Amino acid sequence: MKKEFSIREFSNVDSSEFFSKYFRSLLLQSMLPYSVAFKSFAADHFRLRSDASIVDIGCGCGSACAYFSAHLGDGGRIVGVDRCQKFLDYCDAYIAPNFPQAFFVRGDVRKLTFADNEFDCCFIDRVLHHVDDIAAALQEIRRILKPGGKLVVMEPDFASAILSPKYKDVSTIWQEYFAKDVTHAKMGRELMSIMMDNGFGDLYSKAETVDVNNLNFCCSFGVSFYAYLERAVADGRLSQVVVDEYLQRVDGVDGRRKEMHFMMDLFMVAGVNNK
Numbered sequence: 001m002k003k004e005f006s007i008r009e010f011s012n013v014d015s016s017e018f019f020s021k022y023f024r025s026l027l028l029q030s031m032l033p034y035s036v037a038f039k040s041f042a043a044d045h046f047r048l049r050s051d052a053s054i055v056d057i058g059c060g061c062g063s064a065c066a067y068f069s070a071h072l073g074d075g076g077r078i079v080g081v082d083r084c085q086k087f088l089d090y091c092d093a094y095i096a097p098n099f100p101q102a103f104f105v106r107g108d109v110r111k112l113t114f115a116d117n118e119f120d121c122c123f124i125d126r127v128l129h130h131v132d133d134i135a136a137a138l139q140e141i142r143r144i145l146k147p148g149g150k151l152v153v154m155e156p157d158f159a160s161a162i163l164s165p166k167y168k169d170v171s172t173i174w175q176e177y178f179a180k181d182v183t184h185a186k187m188g189r190e191l192m193s194i195m196m197d198n199g200f201g202d203l204y205s206k207a208e209t210v211d212v213n214n215l216n217f218c219c220s221f222g223v224s225f226y227a228y229l230e231r232a233v234a235d236g237r238l239s240q241v242v243v244d245e246y247l248q249r250v251d252g253v254d255g256r257r258k259e260m261h262f263m264m265d266l267f268m269v270a271g272v273n274n275k
């Protein structure tokens, strides 16, 4: 079976043989409209003072830490937290020296080492769908946020993913395998309720879409296109003949056949710590 890097491994990139692909994927995604829109949504909600303290949980390669650093003055700071050391090594080498308000520490959102009430704001971008105990994670975030502290979260809704063209059952079955590959496939649409049930109020949300016409680009996100189809054939859900016909339609030499279109919704939710 074809081994592709998959979104599932984002929960533990240190142990993956594809670290450089995850790294490039995050850099690419940080330039896309939905990622830029989320940072701006967060900045509007935070209404940052120059001396604010922010925590970015699951900071990856640190693009949000660099973005928010530019809004902070001498008394302000942003701390990037990630459970993967390889991302932190990059941030320490390339982000921290250029953005004096940015610091990086290793940690797990389910058990953070910060003091109670340490931060004014928390930013968390595409992390919670990897976490088994989301309630524990949100309790930790409440603990380290001040009363009235602000939280913004963005989560994809993997079950909203659409792959076109519809060819026999291929795209429908592909969508099923894609959604099954993450811990919480419907995290996006459930996010607002989860935040409300875990002590956050004054909630509001906005949706963004990721919209890709290029198969190579789609795969570069960690969307395991070929591997899911192979799995469906191995499980007897699709015939190899039908998959081959489908691949001929979408898989041009340069990955740019017009018939390929991937789309998925992401939800951004802002709230306030009700503590």
Ligand SMILES: C[S@@+](CC[C@H](N)C(=O)[O-])C[C@H]1O[C@@H](n2cnc3c(N)ncnc32)[C@H](O)[C@@H]1O
Pocket: 010, 011, 012, 013, 026, 030, 057, 058, 059, 060, 061, 062, 063, 064, 081, 082, 083, 084, 087, 107, 108, 109, 110, 124, 125, 126, 127, 130, 131
């Ligand atoms: C899809 S990436 C998003 C990275 C970053 N927020 C961004 O916007 O580029 C998910 C990140 O969450 C981190 N992560 C996954 N599970 C975590 C956990 N339990 N605690 C802290 N970080 C975690 C991963 O190492 C990875 O950097």
